[in-house]
């Protein structure tokens with residue numbers, strides 16, 4: 001197979017960002033599990049990844065910072081993203097400086113608002129009750145202020161500190177981007193959203209491109225829901241690759257930056273060794289779209305995401 005040269009994308013800030021990143025979430029939420037992520041994050045850097053995607057609420061910022069140091073790769077050759085939790089919107093500056101402390105690096109290349117939702121802050125920590133605070137009846141503790149437009153204005157101020165080289169959003173729909181842009185002085189550099197062949201998001205992608213916003217795809221493999229589809233299997237065979245490699249190449253062909261996560265050295269390397277797809281195959285993979293979310297799903301019983309926002313509020 002001819003191997004794709006992973007592109008370098010340009011952000012609206014003028015900065016460059018590697019066209020694939022390594023997802024750095026932890027599969028389990030214990031301090032031991034968080035610490036156990038360092039070796040595979042370090043291995044990813046040693047294997048050639050130069051773009052690392054973490055978040056305050058993943059519990060892996062410390063591991064990412066340690067891996068960056070131990071790798072010996074000059075800081076300016078790495079692109080590090082972290083994210084403001086939805087439950088930290090009311091303590092923005094503390095949350096940002098806590099992230100920088102945990103990472104123990106001078107600056108992040110990208111700071112994302114993790115969600116358009118704003119939840120109450122009830123204390124530090126990575127426990128789920130801190131991330132999704134609820135009252136005694138189990139209702140989500142949501143804030144009207146700061147809303148995402150207010151938070152964005154604070155993020156714009158953070159740019160001036162030099163601790164944050166670019167700012168962006170995550171889980172934003174066209175509807176919420178339009179609202180954000182009504183008052184924004186700075187256009188988000190990135191919108192990180194769930195995206196895979198069952199959730200192609202063509203309209204959102206074209207909208208973001210028209211505004212100069214780079215789209216980053218999370219859950220980019222689409223898991224077994226995507227990987228076992230007959231067309232995916234057939235095309236993987238045609239290109240003599242795995243289904244994951246095929247799907248990652250599809251993202252790149254669409255101008256999207258996937259951030260696949262793998263803790264496995266062999267699969268990390270595989271995910272950097274991608275086939276060059278014919279245009280008609282890119283189109284065929286896109287035609288698998290079902291608008292189906294696999295990671296952030298609306299609960300059928302209450303019609304909400306995490307008991308908080310409805311599909312309408314999210315613009316889904």
Ligand SMILES: NC(=O)c1ccc[n+]([C@@H]2O[C@H](COP(=O)([O-])OP(=O)(O)OC[C@H]3O[C@@H](n4cnc5c(N)ncnc54)[C@H](OP(=O)(O)O)[C@@H]3O)[C@@H](O)[C@H]2O)c1
Pocket residue numbers: 022023024025053054114170171192193217218219220221222223242244245259260261262263264267268270271295
């Ligand atoms: N902004 C947000 O709200 C948000 C939400 C979710 C995720 N994210 C980001 O996106 C990243 C990735 O998302 P994700 O973990 O949900 O989905 P993903 O990267 O699509 O899937 C990860 C799974 O795929 C497996 N895998 C990876 N490469 C493979 C390969 N070549 N062959 C076979 N299996 C392979 C991994 O297993 P092994 O580890 O065993 O290889 C792991 O089980 C996260 O780490 C995080 O950085 C962001």
